[in-house]
Amino acid sequence: MRRKLVYSLLAVVILGIGLLTITLAAGYKPALGLDLRGGISVTLRPVTGQQYDKSSLDLAVERIRERVDSFGVGEPEILRQDNAIVVNLPGVNDQQQALDLVNVTGKVYLRPVLACASPTPSTPVTSIVSTATTTVGSSTVITLTPPTTGAAVSPGSTVTTGSPGPSRRVNTVPPTTDPSATTTVAAPTSGSSAGTSTTNASATSVPAGSGGATTTTGLPFSDPTQTQILPTRDGGRCQVGPSGGTGEVFVRDSALPRIIGGGWGVTVDLKTGGSGEGVWNALAKECFNGTATCPSKQLAIELDGQIQSAPTVQAEQFTGSVQITGRFTKAEATKLAQVMNSGALPITLQAEAVQTVSATLGKDSLRAALIAGAIGIALVLLFMFAYYRRLALVVVVGLCISGALIYSITSFISRFYNGVLSLAGVAGLIVSIGVTIDSYVVFFERLKDEIRAGRSLRNSAQRGFKAAFHTILVADSVSLIGAAVLWYLSVGAVRGFAFYLGLSTMVDVFVAYFFTRPAVLLLARTKYMSGKTIMGMETSIDGTQALGATS
Amino acid sequence: MDTETDTQIPDAPARRGWRGRLYHGETRIDFMGRKWWGIGLSGALILITIISLVAQGLNLGLDFEGGVQWEVPSANLTDAQARSVLSSNGITTTDAKIVTVSASGQARLRIQTPEQKPEVRQKVSEDLAKAAKVNIKDISTNSVTAAWGTEITKKAVRALVVFIILVALFIAWRFEWSMALSAISAMLHDVLISVGIYSVLQLEVTPATVIAFLTILGFSLYDTIVVFDKVDENTARFAGARLPYDDVINVSMNQVLMRSLNTSAAAVLPVMSLLVVGAGILGAISLREFALALFVGLITGSYSSIFIASPLLAWLKGKTPKYRSLKAPRAIGIDLERLVMGGSPAARREAQRLRGSSQGDTVRAAAIAIATPEVVLSHPPRPRKKKRR
Numbered sequence: 001m002r003r004k005l006v007y008s009l010l011a012v013v014i015l016g017i018g019l020l021t022i023t024l025a026a027g028y029k030p031a032l033g034l035d036l037r038g039g040i041s042v043t044l045r046p047v048t049g050q051q052y053d054k055s056s057l058d059l060a061v062e063r064i065r066e067r068v069d070s071f072g073v074g075e076p077e078i079l080r081q082d083n084a085i086v087v088n089l090p091g092v093n094d095q096q097q098a099l100d101l102v103n104v105t106g107k108v109y110l111r112p113v114l115a116c117a118s119p120t121p122s123t124p125v126t127s128i129v130s131t132a133t134t135t136v137g138s139s140t141v142i143t144l145t146p147p148t149t150g151a152a153v154s155p156g157s158t159v160t161t162g163s164p165g166p167s168r169r170v171n172t173v174p175p176t177t178d179p180s181a182t183t184t185v186a187a188p189t190s191g192s193s194a195g196t197s198t199t200n201a202s203a204t205s206v207p208a209g210s211g212g213a214t215t216t217t218g219l220p221f222s223d224p225t226q227t228q229i230l231p232t233r234d235g236g237r238c239q240v241g242p243s244g245g246t247g248e249v250f251v252r253d254s255a256l257p258r259i260i261g262g263g264w265g266v267t268v269d270l271k272t273g274g275s276g277e278g279v280w281n282a283l284a285k286e287c288f289n290g291t292a293t294c295p296s297k298q299l300a301i302e303l304d305g306q307i308q309s310a311p312t313v314q315a316e317q318f319t320g321s322v323q324i325t326g327r328f329t330k331a332e333a334t335k336l337a338q339v340m341n342s343g344a345l346p347i348t349l350q351a352e353a354v355q356t357v358s359a360t361l362g363k364d365s366l367r368a369a370l371i372a373g374a375i376g377i378a379l380v381l382l383f384m385f386a387y388y389r390r391l392a393l394v395v396v397v398g399l400c401i402s403g404a405l406i407y408s409i410t411s412f413i414s415r416f417y418n419g420v421l422s423l424a425g426v427a428g429l430i431v432s433i434g435v436t437i438d439s440y441v442v443f444f445e446r447l448k449d450e451i452r453a454g455r456s457l458r459n460s461a462q463r464g465f466k467a468a469f470h471t472i473l474v475a476d477s478v479s480l481i482g483a484a485v486l487w488y489l490s491v492g493a494v495r496g497f498a499f500y501l502g503l504s505t506m507v508d509v510f511v512a513y514f515f516t517r518p519a520v521l522l523l524a525r526t527k528y529m530s531g532k533t534i535m536g537m538e539t540s541i542d543g544t545q546a547l548g549a550t551s
Numbered sequence: 552m553d554t555e556t557d558t559q560i561p562d563a564p565a566r567r568g569w570r571g572r573l574y575h576g577e578t579r580i581d582f583m584g585r586k587w588w589g590i591g592l593s594g595a596l597i598l599i600t601i602i603s604l605v606a607q608g609l610n611l612g613l614d615f616e617g618g619v620q621w622e623v624p625s626a627n628l629t630d631a632q633a634r635s636v637l638s639s640n641g642i643t644t645t646d647a648k649i650v651t652v653s654a655s656g657q658a659r660l661r662i663q664t665p666e667q668k669p670e671v672r673q674k675v676s677e678d679l680a681k682a683a684k685v686n687i688k689d690i691s692t693n694s695v696t697a698a699w700g701t702e703i704t705k706k707a708v709r710a711l712v713v714f715i716i717l718v719a720l721f722i723a724w725r726f727e728w729s730m731a732l733s734a735i736s737a738m739l740h741d742v743l744i745s746v747g748i749y750s751v752l753q754l755e756v757t758p759a760t761v762i763a764f765l766t767i768l769g770f771s772l773y774d775t776i777v778v779f780d781k782v783d784e785n786t787a788r789f790a791g792a793r794l795p796y797d798d799v800i801n802v803s804m805n806q807v808l809m810r811s812l813n814t815s816a817a818a819v820l821p822v823m824s825l826l827v828v829g830a831g832i833l834g835a836i837s838l839r840e841f842a843l844a845l846f847v848g849l850i851t852g853s854y855s856s857i858f859i860a861s862p863l864l865a866w867l868k869g870k871t872p873k874y875r876s877l878k879a880p881r882a883i884g885i886d887l888e889r890l891v892m893g894g895s896p897a898a899r900r901e902a903q904r905l906r907g908s909s910q911g912d913t914v915r916a917a918a919i920a921i922a923t924p925e926v927v928l929s930h931p932p933r934p935r936k937k938k939r940r
Contacts, residue, residue, distance in 0.1 A: 038688070043699065082706075093688045095673050352699030353614070354669070356676075356692040361622070368838055372829030376821030383816060424762050427841045430825060431766050434818025434849075435773065441817065442777060445810040471780045474725055475773045481717050482769045489710035490703075497762045501769070 002525075005518035012515040016401040019408035030407070031414035032090075033077075033422030033496065036366040038359030039090035040098040044349040045083065052347040054080075059338060060349060061085055063104040063304050071101060077420055081495065085349065088420070091359075099351060108247025108343025109224045109302045110280075111240040112287055112294035113310050116232070222305040230300075232307040240300045240307070241293055244286070245279040247301075247343020254321075255340035257333035264333035265325035268340050270318060280318060287313040301339065308339045369426045376430060380437055388444055394519045395440050402436055402511050406504055424497040432504035435479060439512045443468040443520070461524035465517050472512055479505045582804045582857060583797045583865060589858025593740060600747025609750050612757040615704055617697030619667045621679055623690050625651060625660035628683035633662055636678045640671055666696060707761055711768075718772060726783055729867035734775040737860035741771045741851040748847050759840040767848025770818065774811065775856040781807045782864070796868045800861050808857075815853040822846050 034041050044060075046052050061080050064087055068076045077088035087102045222230070224243035231237050254269035270276045287294040300310040311324050324336065377399070384392040406429065410421060446468040450460035483502030486494055613620045623633070630651075634644045648663040660683075667675070672694055680687040715735055722731035745767055749756055781803040789799055822845045830839030868874055 045699065045702070048698070084702075095669060095676070095692065099669050350696075351669070352702075353695040354672070354692070355694070356690070358622075358689045358691045360689055361691055364833070365838060368829040368833035369825070371833060372825045372838065373821065375828050376824030379820040379824060380817050383820065387813065423838070424759065424841075427759075427762065427825075427838075427845075428766075430821050431770075431818070431845065433821050434770070434814070437817035438773070438777075438814040441810050441813045445807075445813070449806070467784075471777055474780060475776045477725075478718055478721065478772050478776060479769050481721060482714055482765070482772075485714040485717060486710055486765060489713060490706055494707070494710075494758065494762050494765065497765075501766070 002522070005522050008514050009518040009522065012401060012511070012518075013397075016404040020404040023408040023411045028408075028411035028415045030410040030421040031077075032362075032366065033420040033425065034088045034090055034355075034362070035357050035423040036362045036369075036421070036426075037090055038093075038357050038362040039088065040092045040095060041089070041353075041355045041357075042087045042098055042102050042351050043353040044085040044087065044102060045352045046347045047350045054083075055338065055341070056347050057083065057085060060104050060347065064102050066306070067104065067304070068101055081490075084352070093356065095354060095356060099354070102349075102351070104304045104349065107222075107224075107303070108308075108339060109222065109243040110245040110247070110249070110283055111224070111243050111300045111302055112283065113296045113298035113300045114227065114239040114241055114294075115296060116238040116298070116310065117236055222302060230302060230305055230307050232310065238298075238300060238307055238310060240302065243302075244283040247303075247340060249276045249280045250340055250343065251276075253341050255337040257328075257330065257337045260323055260325045263325060264328040264330050265323055266328075266333050266337045266340065267321055267323050268337070269321045277319065280322070281316075284313050284318055285316050288316045301336075301343075303339050303343065309336055365423055366426075369423065369430070373426070373430050373433075377433060380433060384437070384440070391444055391447075391520070391523075394516060394523070395437070397519070398440065398511055398516055399433075399436065401515055402504070402507050405507050405511070406500075409503060409507075410500075420496070421500075422496040424494070425500040428497040428500035429504060432501060432508070435476075435505060436508045436511075439468075439472045439476075439508055440516065442471050443512070443516065446471075447520070457524045458521075461521050465520065469512065469517070472509065476505050476509050580805060580808070581801060583801050583862065586858065586862040586865075589854075590862065593744070593855070593859060596744050596747060597740070600743055600750065603747060603750040607750065607753065609746070610753045610755045612755045612760075613663060613693055613700075614695050614758050615700040615756065617695050617700045618663055618665050619672055619675075619692065619694040620664075621660075621662045621676065621690055621692050622652070623660045623662070623679050623683045624685050625658045625683065627685075628660055628679070630660070632682050633660055633679065636675060636682050637662070637664065640675050640678065642667065642671070642675070667694070703758070711765075714768065722776070722779075726779055729864055729871075730779050730783075733860045733864040733867065734772055734779065736863055737775050737855040738768050738771045740855050740859050741767055741848060744851050745844060745847045749844070754843065755840075757840050760844050763841050763844030763848065766845060767852060770849060771852035771855060774814065774852050775860045777810065777814075778803065778807050778856050778861060779864070782861075796874045797865050800865045804857055804861055811853055811857065815849060819846065819849050822849060 046057070057080050061078055064085065065076070065078050068078065068087070068089065076090070077086070079086050085102075087098075089098055089101065092098050092101075222228070227239065227241050229237055229239045249270055251269040251271055255266055256268075257264060257266055259265070260267070270280055283294075283299060287297050287299045290297045297312050298310045299313050300307045302308065309324065311326065328336070381392065381396060381399070384395045388395070414420060443465060447460055447464035450464045451457065455463065480502055483498045483505065486498035487502065490498065630649055633649055634647065637644050637647055642664050646665050650661050652659045652661050662679075672692060676687055676690050676692055680690055683690075715738075719731045719735050722734055742764055745764060748754075749760065754760075782800060785799050785803045785806075789802075822842055825838050826842035826846055830842055
C-alpha cells in the first residue's frame with residue numbers, strides 16, 4: 001500500500017517535471033491567439049441558399065491554407081467549425097490583403113494548355129521542353145481515355161451509360177480499356193514533345209522569368225478570361241488559355257479514384273446535354289486536334305489559380321464518362337477526384353466577420369492577464385495557507401504539477417495540432433484555478449469531518465479521500481459535459497475556452513487521484529501532520545486523543 | 552434555550568465563537584427557516600431583471616447585431632474629427648456610435664457603424680490613422696455581418712439547450728430527478744440575475760460575456776452538486792431516523808457551508824484579480840468583459856446553491872410519499888448542531904449525559920433522541936444479517 005503510494009507520487013512528480021523539461025528543452029511554446037498578439041481574423045461562410053457539403057468546405061480550408069502558406073504568413077490558423085471557416089492570420093494588418101488571401105472560389109476551370117515549364121527554370125531550354133512533357137507526364141499523366149474508344153465502342157458505351165456504381169464494373173472492364181490506354185499513353189507523349197518542341201521552347205522562356213516572380217508572392221489569382229501562367233501542383237508552371245468550361249460539366253460526386261490499367265486514375269461522369277457533354281466535347285475536340293488554342297493537346301484542370309492536373313486528351317468524342325489515367329499515387333488520384341467533385345458544385349464563400357486586433361492591444365491584454373493571473377494565484381495560495389496551514393503545501397505542489405502538465409499539453413497541441421491559446425483560453429485557465437482549488441477544499445473539509453468524528457489521521461485521510469473523490473468526480477463530470485457540448489456546438493472564441501476548461505478539468509481529476517491522494521495519505525503517516533498546528537485542530541496519528549475533550 | 556443548554560453542558564463545543572464554529576463545521580444556521588429571505592431577494596432581483604429586459608433590453612455588442620467597429624488610440628483624435636472622417640467616406644454619422652473607452656491613461660475611441668464594404672472599412676482605417684496620428688497597426692477593427700451575428704446567437708442557444716438536457720439527465724441518473732430540476736432551476740436563476748445586471752447597467756454583451764455566462768452555468772452546477780452530494784449522503788445516513796427532509800437539508804448545508812465559502816473565495820480571488828489588477832490597473836478592456844460577468848456569476852452561483860436549489864429540493868422532496876408523513880418541527884439551535892455533528896465523540900457523550908438527566912420539553916427530547924448514537928450513525932446502517940452469531 002505504502003509502496004504503491006510512493007510510486008504514484010514519484011511518477012506524477014517525475015511526469016510533471018519531465019514533460020515540462022522536454023517542452024522547455026524542445027522550445028515548444030503555446031502559440032498565442034490573435035487577440036493576444038494582433039492580426040486579422042476572418043470568418044467565412046457559404047453564401048446562404050447554396051447547396052454544399054462538408055467535404056467541399058474541407059477542400060476550401062485546404063485551398064485557403066495552401067494560399068496563405070504560399071504568401072508566407074507565419075503560424076496561420078485555419079479551421080472549419082461546423083459550416084463556417086475561421087482564418088486567423090497573425091501579424092497581418094491589411095484587411096484587403098487578408099480578404100484576398102482567403103478569397104477562394106472553389107471553382108474548377110477547364111483550360112487548354114498552351115505550354116508548360118519544368119519546376120526548375122534554370123535548366124537548358126531543350127530539356128525544359130522535354131521535361132515539360134515528362135514532368136507533367138510523371139505526376140499527372142495524361143490519358144483521357146473515353147471508355148468508348150475505338151473498337152470497343154458498343155460494349156464500352158453500354159458499360160458507361162449505366163452511371164450508378166461504375167466502380168464494380170470497371171474491375172471487369174480494364175482488360176478492354178487497358179490496351180488502348182497503354183498504347184495511347186506512349187503515342188501522344190512522344191508525339192506532343194516532338195510536335196510542339198519549338199513552340200514550347202519559345203513559349204516557356206517567357207513564363208520562366210515572370211513565373212519566378214509570381215511564386216515569391218504566392219499563388220496567383222485565377223482569371224479565367226485571360227491567358228495566364230499558373231503553377232502546377234508539382235512546382236512547374238503552365239501557360240493556359242482562357243477557360244473553356246467549368247467543373248460543372250461533371251456529375252456531382254461521380255469522380256472516383258480507382259485502379260485503371262494497373263495504376264491509379266480517376267473516372268468521372270459527364271452531365272448529358274449541351275452544358276455537360278457539349279462543353280466538354282468542344283474542348284476535347286480542340287485539344288485532340290492540337291489546334292492553335294490548344295497546341296499541347298493537354299487540358300488543364302485548374303482550381304483557384306493552381307493546375308491540379310493537365311492530362312493529354314486522347315479522344316475527340318466522349319459520351320457518359322471520362323477516365324483520367326497516369327502514374328498517380330492513390331492519394332493523388334483521391335485528391336484529384338475530390339477537386340473534380342467540388343468543382344461540380346462550387347461554393348461561394350462570404351466573409352461574415354473580419355476582426356483586426358492591433359498588436360499593442362494584444363500584448364497589453366496578454367501582459368495584464370498574466371500579471372492578474374499570477375496575483376490571483378498568489379492570493380488563493382495565501383488564503384489556503386491561512387486556512388489549512390501546513391496542508392496547503394500539498395496545494396502548492398499540486399498546482400505546480402497541474403500547471404506544468406497544462407503548459408506542456410498546451411505547447412504540444414500548439415506544436416502538432418495547430419491550436420492556439422486565445423484570451424478566452426487564458427480566462428478559461430484562470431477560472432479553472434477555482435475548480436482545481438475546489439477539489440482540494442472538498443477533500444480537506446472531508447478530512448476535517450473525519451478527524452472530528454474521532455478517527456485517526458491516517459484513517460481519516462483514506463476515508464476522507466474516498467468520499468471527496470466521489471464528489472469531485474461527479475462535479476467534474478458536469479464540467480466536462482459542459483466543455484464537450486460547448487466545444488462541439490460553438491464557434492470561435494467559445495471553443496478555445498471550452499477546450500481549456502475541459503483540459504484543466506481532466507488534469508484536475510488526474511492530479512487529485514495520482515498526486516493529492518498519495519501525498520496526503522503519506523503525510524498523514526508522518527509527524528508533519530500531527531500536532532495542533534495542522535488545520536487548527538487537535539489531531540494525532542493514532543486517534544487516541546479524544547478531540548472534543550481537550551481545551 | 553441555547554444559552555441554557557450551553558451552561559448545562561460545559562463540554563459542548565457550542566461555547567466557541569461564531570468564527571470558531573464556522574471553522575470547525577459546528578454551525579447551526581437554520582437555512583430552511585430563512586428560506587423566504589432568499590426566495591424574496593431572488594424574486595425581487597428577477598422582477599427587476601424582467602422589468603429591465605422588457606424596458607431597455609440588452610446592450611448587444613457588434614458580434615450579435617452586425618456592423619463595423621474601430622478602436623483608435625484617441626490621444627490626438629476628437630469625437631468631431633472621427634465623425635468628419637466617417638462622413639468623408641460616405642457614412643452617415645447619425646448611425647455611428649462613438650464612445651471613449653478609457654483604460655488607465657490610454658484612452659481609446661470606439662466607433663461603431665452599420666455594415667460597410669471592405670474597401671470603405673480599409674479607407675476609414677487609413678483616414679482614422681492619419682487623423683489620430685497613429686500607425687494603422689494600432690487600430691483594431693471588427694466587422695461582422697448581421698446574418699453571422701444571428702447565426703452565432705442561435706448556436707449559443709442551441710449549445711445551451713443541449714447542455715441543460717445532458718446535465719439534467721446526468722444528475723437525474725447520478726442522484727435523482729428532483730435534484731436535477733432544482734440544480735437546473737438554480738442555474739437558470741444565476742444566469743437570469745447576471746443577465747439582469749448587464750441589462751440594468753446597460754453593459755455591452757460581447758462573445759466574451761457569453762463565455763463568462765457559460766462559465767457561470769458550470770460553476771453554479773458544480774457548487775450545487777457538491778451540496779447535493781452531501782444531501783444524498785445524509786439522506787442515507789438519517790434513513791433510519793425518519794428525519795424530515797428539511798432537517799436533512801439544513802444539516803447538509805451546515806456541513807458544506809465552510810467548503811462553499813472557501814471555494815467561492817478561491818474562485819473569486821483570481822477573478823477579482825482579473826477585474827481589479829488586469830482590467831482596472833493595467834487597463835485591459837477585453838479582460839473586464841470576462842471578469843465582470845464571472846464575478847457576478849460566481850457570487851450568485853454560491854448563493855443560489857444554498858438559497859434556491861436547496862429549498863426547492865426540500866419542497867419537491869417534501870411532497871413525496873416518503874417524507875410527507877414526517878411532520879416533526881424542524882430541529883433548530885443546539886439540536887440542529889447536534890445533528891450536524893452527529894456521531895462525533897463529543898455529541899455522543901453529550902447525548903449520554905442528557906438521557907441520564909431526564910429533563911427538558913418534548914421537542915428537545917425528540918431531537919436528542921435523534922442525536923443519539925443508536926440512530927445517528929456516521930455511515931449508513933448496515934443491512935441486518937439473517938443469522939446472528
